[in-house]
Amino acid sequence: MNNGNIFLDLLVRFAPEGTPSWLLDLSAAGVGVGILVAMVSVIAMFCVWMERKVAGHIQCRYGPMYVGGWHGWAQSIADGVKLLLKEDMIPIGADRPLFVLAPALVLGSIFAALAALPLAPGVFFADIDLGLFFILAMSSMTTIGVVMAGWASASKWTVYGAMREAAQVVAYEIPLGISLMVPLIVAGTFNLNEASALQSGWYGMHWYIFQNPFVLPAFALFFISALAETKRAPFDLPEAESELVAGFMTEYSGIRWSFFFMEEYAAMFLMSVVAAVFFLGGFESPFTSLARDVFGEQHFLASLTAGLVLLVKAFGGIFLMMWLRWTLPRVRIDQVMTMGYKYLTPLALLCVLGASIFEALWLGVA
Amino acid sequence: MLDVKTQDLEVNMGPQHPATHGVMRVLVRTDGELVTGAQPHLGYLHRAAEKIGENVEWLQYLPYTDRYDYLAAMNNNLGYSLAVEALMDIEIPRRAQMIRVICAELNRIASHLVAYGTYGLDIGAFTPFLYAFREREWILMLFEKICGARLTYSYIRIGGVFNDAPPGWLDEIGHFCDVFEDKWREYVDLLMMNKIFVERTAKVGVISKEMALDFGLTGPMLRGSGVDFDLRRDCPYMIYDEIWQAGAYEIPVGTGEQGVLGDSWDRFYVRVQEMLESLKIVRWCLANIEEGPTIGELPKTLKVPAGEAYVGIENPRGELGHYVVSDGGKVAVRCRVRGPSFVNLAVLEDLLPNTLLADTVAIIGSTDIVVGETDR
Amino acid sequence: MDFQALYAHLQAQGAAGLGGCDEPRAKDPEDKQDKGRAGDPFVLVAVEQLPAFLQLCRDDEALGFEVLIDLSAVDPAAEDEDLWLVIQLLSLRHRHRLMIKSMVPKATPCAPTVAPVYRAAQWHERECAEMFGITFEGHSDPRHILLPEDWVGYPLRKDYVFPKEYRGVSCE
Amino acid sequence: MSVVASYINNIVSGVKSTLVGMRITGKYFLKKPITVQYPDERLPIPNRYRGIxxxxxxxxxxxxxxxxxxxxxxxxxxxxxxxxxxxxxxxxxxxxxxxxxxxxxxxxxxxxxxxxxxxxxxxxxxxxxxxxxxxxxxxxxEARIRKREAEEKKKKKAAAKAAKAAKEAQAAETEGDPPQPTEGEA
The missing domain is CATH 3.30.70.3270 (Alpha-Beta Plaits)
Incomplete structure (x- = not known):
C-alpha cells in the first residue's frame, strides 16, 4: 500500500526486523532528500548547458564545444567545479548571517517545492493532496531569499534588484494562481498525481487544454506569469544585467552565486512540470497509453514511458522559455506592473469565469 | 496626512557598468526607481589626442584619428584627411574619392550595426546584438582585405587612399549589399518593431527640435528630432553632392511614428534606416566607379601651407569636425577634434531627470556615444 | 551666403565687437617671409562682445546660425601673447558656416560665457577652461570635464610642462 | 482609439511581434552556426593583413x-x-x-x-x-663574400694604382722632374 513515500515502502520491505519506525522514517527522508537534491542538481546543470546551447544556436554560434568532448556536455560540471573552488567572498559591509542564509533559503525552498512533483505514476517524493498549493507556496518563498540577499549585500544595485523582485512576484502571484484555477476547475483536484491521471482518456490526449476552451488562454497567461515568477526574460528585472549590473546577486560569487543560478533553472523546471501536469496532460500521451496497453498498467516500462513523457513536456516548456528569452527585450518595471495588474489578472479572471460557466453548462448537458 | 519622505539614493552608473558603453560614469540621483538628477563624468578614456596632434607629423597623426571613434575609424580618417587637404591644394583622383565614399559608408553601416546591437543589449535583447555583429564581421572582413586592419584602419590618407582595392573586392561588396538588405528586414522585425522594444523606447527621452539645436546635436540625434539636415547633402564634401543629385539616397528623418517626435525610438529608427541609405550610396559608387589612380600627386614630404581650416563631415554619430591650424611646418599648431559623441552626450544632464532607472539606460543607449570620442 | 556676404551682412547689422576678418590668400611672391594663408576665412570679434555677437548670429533671420558646432581655443606659440578662442557656427536653414575668432590675452585669460546663448557651448567651455586656462565668467558649472579636478597646468598650452608624476604614479 | 480598442490592440500587437521575433530566432536556431572553432579552424587571413x-x-x-x-x-x-x-x-x-x-x-x-x-x-x-x-x-x-671580393678588388685596384703611380714616379724620376706631393700617398 502506498503511504505517500516510495522510499519508506522500500525501506520497510528490506529493513531488518525490529528497526524502530522513527529510524525508518528518518532514513527514508534522508534518502529521498539525497535523491531529490542529486536529481535537481543534474537537471539544473543540464538546463544550464541546454540554455547555452540553445542561446548559441539561436545566435548563429555553437555555444560550449570543448569540455567533455561531444558538444561540451561537461561544461556545467566544469563550471560547477570552478565555482566550488572559487574564493568565497562576503563584502565587508554585508549582513553576514543573512548574506549566508539567503542562497540556502532560495535553494531550500525550491527543493521543497520540487519534492511535491511526481516522477512517474505512483513514484514521488511526497504525495500531497494540496500539492499545487504547496508548490506555489514554496516557490514564493524564494522571493524572501532574494530580498534577503539584496538587502544583506549592502549594495545599491542589489537593493534595486531585491525590491524589483518583491514587487514583481507580488504582482504575478495573482495571475499565476488565478490562471491555475482554470484547470483546477476542470480537474477538481490539487493533487498532481490525480490531476495527471484524470487526463488519460482519448488515447492519452484528453488534456485539460482540450477539455475546456478556456484552458488554452489560461495556459498562455500561466506561462507568462511563470516567466515572471522565475525571473526569466523578458521579466528578468531583478537581475537586469544592463541596468543593475547583476541585480540582487551582484555581490555574490562562487558557490553561493551558483545557488541562485541553480534556483533559476530548478524553478523553470518546476513551473514547466506544473504547466505540463495541469495543462498539457501530465504523464498522458498516446505513447503512455500505448505503453500501458502493451506492458500493462503496473509494469515499470509503462511508468518509465510516463516519466519520460513528462520530462519531454517539461523540457519543451523550458525550451520555450529559453527561446523567448533569446528573442525578447526586457520590459520596464512599470510595464511589468501594468502587464500583471491590468492585463494578466483581469484576463485570468475572465478565463476562470468562462471556464466555470462552460463547465457548469457542460456538466448540465452531460 | 503623514509626510513620508525617503532619502535620495546616489548611484554611480559606471565607470564600469554594462550600459555606459565604455568607461563613462553617470552619477544618478534616484528616488526609488525614479531618477531625479544625473551628471555625466567623463575623462576616463582621455588620451590627449589633440596634444598628440601637435607633436607628430601630419601623416603620423592619421593612426590616432582611428582611435577616437573606434567604431567609425574610416570616417575619422576621412575627416582628418579632408581637413588637411582643405589647407593643401591637391586634386583627389576620382577613384580615390569613390573608394573613400564606399569605405566611409560601409563603416557607417558597421557603426550603426554596433549601435543597433548594443542598444538591443541595453534594452535586454541579446540576440540582435550577435546578428548585427555577424554582418559587421563581414564588413570588417572586407576592410581587412583592403587595408589589412579590422578596427583601426588608417586607410584613407591625406591625398587619397593608401591602396587600391584588391581584385574582386568591389564584387564582394555588391554581394554584401544584396544579402544585407534581407538581414536588414530581420533587424527591423526582430527588434525595432517588437512591442516591448517600442514600449521601452517610444516616448522615452524626448528631445524637442529646439532642444536639439540648442545643444548643438548633430547626426541621427538631430534628425531623430525631425530636423532634416545631413552634412552629406547640405554641406557636401567630396562627391556626395553628385550622388545626391543622382538621387541615389535619401535622408531619413524622425517622424514620431511610434510615440512622440524626437523620442529614443525615432533616433534609433533613423540610424537603422540610414544603414539602408548608406547601402544605396555604396551601390551607386559600385555602379559608377572607374579605373584610375588612388592617390593625388603629393610631394615626398608632406608640406601643409600655413593657415587654418575647419571641416565637418557626417560621422555615423554626427558632425565630426577637425579644426587644424598650420604654420607651414611639419607639425600642426593645433589639431582640434570636435567629436559628435561629446556634444551629444551633454544632452543627458537635461534628459535623464524624471525618468525611470531603466529609461536611463535606454536614453544613454539612444545617444549612441563612443567614449573614445567623448574623451579623445 | 558665402563668407563675403556674411561679413557684409554682419557689418550692415552693426554686429557688436566685429573687428575685421581674415581670408585665405596666396603667397606673396615678393615677400620671402610671407607664407600665405590657406584654409577657411573667419571673422574677428572682441572677446567681451562675444555673447552679444553670437546672439545676433543666432537671432538674425538672414544669418540664422541655429547651431554652435564647436568652441575651442588655440595657443599659436609659446611666445605669443594671445590665445585664440575659435567658434564654429552652422546654419541649418541657410546651409552656411561661420568661423569666429577672438583674441584672449594670456595675461588675463578671461572670456564671458556664451552658454546662455548656445547651451552647446557649456561643455566646450569646460574643456577649453581646463585645457587652456581660460576662465569663462558666469559659467554655471566650472568643473573640469576631461581631466581630474586636481590637475596642475593647462595641457594644450604650448609652454605646458609634462608632469613627472601624478599622485605618486610615474608618468614617464 | 478608445481605451478598449487600444487595450486589445496592445495584446494583439504584443503577441504578434513576439511571434515574428520567435520566427526569426527559430529560423536561425535550425541553421548551421556561422562561427568557426578558433584554434582548430581559422579564417583565411587576407594578403594585406597587418600583423607582425x-x-x-x-x-x-x-x-x-x-x-x-x-x-x-x-x-x-x-x-x-x-x-x-x-x-x-x-x-x-x-x-x-x-x-x-x-x-x-x-x-x-x-x-x-x-x-x-x-x-x-x-x-x-x-x-x-x-x-x-x-x-x-x-x-x-653573401655580404661577407661580397665584402671580401670588394676589398680584394679594392686592394687590387689600389695595388694597380700604386704600381701605376710607382711607374709614373719612376718615369718622372728618369725624366728628372722634382717629386710630386701625391707620391707620398702611393
Missing amino acids: HYLEQEKCINCLACARACPVDCIEMDAVRHGKELEWVKFTIDYQKCMFCELCVYPCPKDCIHMGNEFAFVTTDRSELHHDLLSYKGMSR
Missing part, C-alpha cells in the same frame, strides 16, 4: 625611413656600414608601442619591411614584446 612585421634584411639599407615615419617611435635600427655592405647590430620593433598602422611600410625605398599575417603574439614577459626582426646579426655570408 617581417624584414627582408638583404634589401634593407638602414636608411631609417621607417623609423622616422613611425608615429610612436617604436622602430630602432642600427647597422655599421662597411663600404656597401651592412653589419647589422639591431632592428627592433617594440610591440608594446606599435599600433600596426603600416605607416612604416610605405616610405621604404627598397620595399623591404612588410607586415605579415602572424597576429597571435602572446608572451608572459613584456620584454619579449621587444621583437628583433633581424634574421641574422652581423653580416650575412
Whole structure:
C-alpha cells in the first residue's frame, strides 16, 4: 500500500526486523532528500548547458564545444567545479548571517517545492493532496531569499534588484494562481498525481487544454506569469544585467552565486512540470497509453514511458522559455506592473469565469 | 496626512557598468526607481589626442584619428584627411574619392550595426546584438582585405587612399549589399518593431527640435528630432553632392511614428534606416566607379601651407569636425577634434531627470556615444 | 551666403565687437617671409562682445546660425601673447558656416560665457577652461570635464610642462 | 482609439511581434552556426593583413625611413656600414608601442619591411614584446663574400694604382722632374 513515500515502502520491505519506525522514517527522508537534491542538481546543470546551447544556436554560434568532448556536455560540471573552488567572498559591509542564509533559503525552498512533483505514476517524493498549493507556496518563498540577499549585500544595485523582485512576484502571484484555477476547475483536484491521471482518456490526449476552451488562454497567461515568477526574460528585472549590473546577486560569487543560478533553472523546471501536469496532460500521451496497453498498467516500462513523457513536456516548456528569452527585450518595471495588474489578472479572471460557466453548462448537458 | 519622505539614493552608473558603453560614469540621483538628477563624468578614456596632434607629423597623426571613434575609424580618417587637404591644394583622383565614399559608408553601416546591437543589449535583447555583429564581421572582413586592419584602419590618407582595392573586392561588396538588405528586414522585425522594444523606447527621452539645436546635436540625434539636415547633402564634401543629385539616397528623418517626435525610438529608427541609405550610396559608387589612380600627386614630404581650416563631415554619430591650424611646418599648431559623441552626450544632464532607472539606460543607449570620442 | 556676404551682412547689422576678418590668400611672391594663408576665412570679434555677437548670429533671420558646432581655443606659440578662442557656427536653414575668432590675452585669460546663448557651448567651455586656462565668467558649472579636478597646468598650452608624476604614479 | 480598442490592440500587437521575433530566432536556431572553432579552424587571413612585421634584411639599407615615419617611435635600427655592405647590430620593433598602422611600410625605398599575417603574439614577459626582426646579426655570408671580393678588388685596384703611380714616379724620376706631393700617398 502506498503511504505517500516510495522510499519508506522500500525501506520497510528490506529493513531488518525490529528497526524502530522513527529510524525508518528518518532514513527514508534522508534518502529521498539525497535523491531529490542529486536529481535537481543534474537537471539544473543540464538546463544550464541546454540554455547555452540553445542561446548559441539561436545566435548563429555553437555555444560550449570543448569540455567533455561531444558538444561540451561537461561544461556545467566544469563550471560547477570552478565555482566550488572559487574564493568565497562576503563584502565587508554585508549582513553576514543573512548574506549566508539567503542562497540556502532560495535553494531550500525550491527543493521543497520540487519534492511535491511526481516522477512517474505512483513514484514521488511526497504525495500531497494540496500539492499545487504547496508548490506555489514554496516557490514564493524564494522571493524572501532574494530580498534577503539584496538587502544583506549592502549594495545599491542589489537593493534595486531585491525590491524589483518583491514587487514583481507580488504582482504575478495573482495571475499565476488565478490562471491555475482554470484547470483546477476542470480537474477538481490539487493533487498532481490525480490531476495527471484524470487526463488519460482519448488515447492519452484528453488534456485539460482540450477539455475546456478556456484552458488554452489560461495556459498562455500561466506561462507568462511563470516567466515572471522565475525571473526569466523578458521579466528578468531583478537581475537586469544592463541596468543593475547583476541585480540582487551582484555581490555574490562562487558557490553561493551558483545557488541562485541553480534556483533559476530548478524553478523553470518546476513551473514547466506544473504547466505540463495541469495543462498539457501530465504523464498522458498516446505513447503512455500505448505503453500501458502493451506492458500493462503496473509494469515499470509503462511508468518509465510516463516519466519520460513528462520530462519531454517539461523540457519543451523550458525550451520555450529559453527561446523567448533569446528573442525578447526586457520590459520596464512599470510595464511589468501594468502587464500583471491590468492585463494578466483581469484576463485570468475572465478565463476562470468562462471556464466555470462552460463547465457548469457542460456538466448540465452531460 | 503623514509626510513620508525617503532619502535620495546616489548611484554611480559606471565607470564600469554594462550600459555606459565604455568607461563613462553617470552619477544618478534616484528616488526609488525614479531618477531625479544625473551628471555625466567623463575623462576616463582621455588620451590627449589633440596634444598628440601637435607633436607628430601630419601623416603620423592619421593612426590616432582611428582611435577616437573606434567604431567609425574610416570616417575619422576621412575627416582628418579632408581637413588637411582643405589647407593643401591637391586634386583627389576620382577613384580615390569613390573608394573613400564606399569605405566611409560601409563603416557607417558597421557603426550603426554596433549601435543597433548594443542598444538591443541595453534594452535586454541579446540576440540582435550577435546578428548585427555577424554582418559587421563581414564588413570588417572586407576592410581587412583592403587595408589589412579590422578596427583601426588608417586607410584613407591625406591625398587619397593608401591602396587600391584588391581584385574582386568591389564584387564582394555588391554581394554584401544584396544579402544585407534581407538581414536588414530581420533587424527591423526582430527588434525595432517588437512591442516591448517600442514600449521601452517610444516616448522615452524626448528631445524637442529646439532642444536639439540648442545643444548643438548633430547626426541621427538631430534628425531623430525631425530636423532634416545631413552634412552629406547640405554641406557636401567630396562627391556626395553628385550622388545626391543622382538621387541615389535619401535622408531619413524622425517622424514620431511610434510615440512622440524626437523620442529614443525615432533616433534609433533613423540610424537603422540610414544603414539602408548608406547601402544605396555604396551601390551607386559600385555602379559608377572607374579605373584610375588612388592617390593625388603629393610631394615626398608632406608640406601643409600655413593657415587654418575647419571641416565637418557626417560621422555615423554626427558632425565630426577637425579644426587644424598650420604654420607651414611639419607639425600642426593645433589639431582640434570636435567629436559628435561629446556634444551629444551633454544632452543627458537635461534628459535623464524624471525618468525611470531603466529609461536611463535606454536614453544613454539612444545617444549612441563612443567614449573614445567623448574623451579623445 | 558665402563668407563675403556674411561679413557684409554682419557689418550692415552693426554686429557688436566685429573687428575685421581674415581670408585665405596666396603667397606673396615678393615677400620671402610671407607664407600665405590657406584654409577657411573667419571673422574677428572682441572677446567681451562675444555673447552679444553670437546672439545676433543666432537671432538674425538672414544669418540664422541655429547651431554652435564647436568652441575651442588655440595657443599659436609659446611666445605669443594671445590665445585664440575659435567658434564654429552652422546654419541649418541657410546651409552656411561661420568661423569666429577672438583674441584672449594670456595675461588675463578671461572670456564671458556664451552658454546662455548656445547651451552647446557649456561643455566646450569646460574643456577649453581646463585645457587652456581660460576662465569663462558666469559659467554655471566650472568643473573640469576631461581631466581630474586636481590637475596642475593647462595641457594644450604650448609652454605646458609634462608632469613627472601624478599622485605618486610615474608618468614617464 | 478608445481605451478598449487600444487595450486589445496592445495584446494583439504584443503577441504578434513576439511571434515574428520567435520566427526569426527559430529560423536561425535550425541553421548551421556561422562561427568557426578558433584554434582548430581559422579564417583565411587576407594578403594585406597587418600583423607582425617581417624584414627582408638583404634589401634593407638602414636608411631609417621607417623609423622616422613611425608615429610612436617604436622602430630602432642600427647597422655599421662597411663600404656597401651592412653589419647589422639591431632592428627592433617594440610591440608594446606599435599600433600596426603600416605607416612604416610605405616610405621604404627598397620595399623591404612588410607586415605579415602572424597576429597571435602572446608572451608572459613584456620584454619579449621587444621583437628583433633581424634574421641574422652581423653580416650575412653573401655580404661577407661580397665584402671580401670588394676589398680584394679594392686592394687590387689600389695595388694597380700604386704600381701605376710607382711607374709614373719612376718615369718622372728618369725624366728628372722634382717629386710630386701625391707620391707620398702611393
